[in-house]
Amino acid sequence: MGLIICTRHGKRGLLSVCAHIAHEVRRGGQVGLCPEKVELYWGVDNPKPELYCYVCRACGDKIRAVFGTTKIMNPDQWESCIDLAADGGGVCASCFGEVFPESKEA
Numbered sequence: 001m002g003l004i005i006c007t008r009h010g011k012r013g014l015l016s017v018c019a020h021i022a023h024e025v026r027r028g029g030q031v032g033l034c035p036e037k038v039e040l041y042w043g044v045d046n047p048k049p050e051l052y053c054y055v056c057r058a059c060g061d062k063i064r065a066v067f068g069t070t071k072i073m074n075p076d077q078w079e080s081c082i083d084l085a086a087d088g089g090g091v092c093a094s095c096f097g098e099v100f101p102e103s104k105e106a
């Protein structure tokens with residue numbers, strides 16, 4: 001996870017999100033989107049995802065239409081997966097946690 005300097009929280013973890021979720025976080029949750037977690041496992045034996053990002057339902061559906069799942073096992077697929085989701089860059093993890101407390105990572 002990279003770092004971001006948030007105007008409200010200072011130096012925080014950077015969370016990868018699709019453009020729609022990024023917009024939602026910047027608007028403070030006014031649009032009412034619900035984020036879905038997309039995970040990269042880097043092999044079926046991996047118990048825990050190496051990378052993850054949050055996308056909106058529409059972007060999640062696009063990924064599911066191609067891969068049938070949002071649990072991705074292969075880094076090459078992850079690249080196309082990120083291409084499918086409209087790339088919103090990253091948002092401050094604390095801002096995300098305020099807008100979507102139920103998705104907050106420990």
Ligand SMILES: [Zn+2]
Pocket residue numbers: 018019020021055056057058059060085086
């Ligand atoms: Zn989206």
Ligand SMILES: [Zn+2]
Pocket residue numbers: 006007008009010012092093094095096
């Ligand atoms: Zn913040």
